[in-house]
Amino acid sequence: MTGKVVVVTGSTKGIGKGLAREFLKRGHSVVISGRKQADTEAVATEIGPEAVSGAKAIGVACEVTDYAHVQNLWDKAITAFGRVDIWINNAGMSNSRFEIGALEQAEVETVPRTNLIGTINGSHVALRGMTAQGSGDIYNFEGFGSNGSKQKGMSLYGATKFGVTYFTKALIAETKDGPVRVGYLSPGIVITDLSVRDKTKVPPKQWEFTILVYNILADRVETVTPWLVENVLANTTHGARIAWLTRGKSLWRFLRSRFIKTGDRFPELKLPNAA
Numbered sequence: 225m226t227g228k229v230v231v232v233t234g235s236t237k238g239i240g241k242g243l244a245r246e247f248l249k250r251g252h253s254v255v256i257s258g259r260k261q262a263d264t265e266a267v268a269t270e271i272g273p274e275a276v277s278g279a280k281a282i283g284v285a286c287e288v289t290d291y292a293h294v295q296n297l298w299d300k301a302i303t304a305f306g307r308v309d310i311w312i313n314n315a316g317m318s319n320s321r322f323e324i325g326a327l328e329q330a331e332v333e334t335v336p337r338t339n340l341i342g343t344i345n346g347s348h349v350a351l352r353g354m355t356a357q358g359s360g361d362i363y364n365f366e367g368f369g370s371n372g373s374k375q376k377g378m379s380l381y382g383a384t385k386f387g388v389t390y391f392t393k394a395l396i397a398e399t400k401d402g403p404v405r406v407g408y409l410s411p412g413i414v415i416t417d418l419s420v421r422d423k424t425k426v427p428p429k430q431w432e433f434t435i436l437v438y439n440i441l442a443d444r445v446e447t448v449t450p451w452l453v454e455n456v457l458a459n460t461t462h463g464a465r466i467a468w469l470t471r472g473k474s475l476w477r478f479l480r481s482r483f484i485k486t487g488d489r490f491p492e493l494k495l496p497n498a499a
Contacts, residue, residue, distance in 0.1 A: 227252040227279050229305040233288050233346055234315030236263040238416035242449035251277030255301045261285035288315045288342030294349045310361045311350035313343040320425035321377030339384035347395060354404045364392045366410040396463040405462045412469025413442040415490050423493055439489050440481045441474060
């Protein structure tokens, strides 16, 4: 193989699937992961034909909150390809946009375990494996709350992403003299299937405001993921933050929205009774 081997957690849909597709299109083999084996195999079959230069896609079921599952994901990747060059901790989930006291117990338990514990599990497994093989890159996904921002209904999700950023910062410091590079991926606001499902979890008035913001700041998977992949492949810096929606870009989009009507860019986000 001349290309790299990439593991992307949570890659049966959304950003993860988009990343996997873009790596394949550039000649890099990918391990697709998700909770159900059938889903991972279906995605591998779907996007596999887009691979070039002998790259391949395989599917491996993985529940990132279970350390043994994550170790199995690494082991299956090694069995299939002999090494892992890039490990991306993308698996994550959001909670209903209600105040913390109104959330169901299942969300209070599941969201932190998936977003934070899942990232820690993945980083730990990948770091050990890559240290043994002598090289590798680990990237952890940031999100709303990573910089300490606060918004009603986002306290649980934001806390997990704040934790991911702290953990990644600490991991970068601890691995600075080793063979493994660690960095952040920050995709900004990306419209995915999860975004569409979110509209049923948000108070209607709040969702109207959310759509206004999305029309200004959000992008689609096929816009963001090629840029992220190109920058991951080009990066040679330990501790790099690869960020699509920078503060400057956000400011520019808000300023532009005052003069250029953003329109209804994402009609799938409309509530059923919306005009």
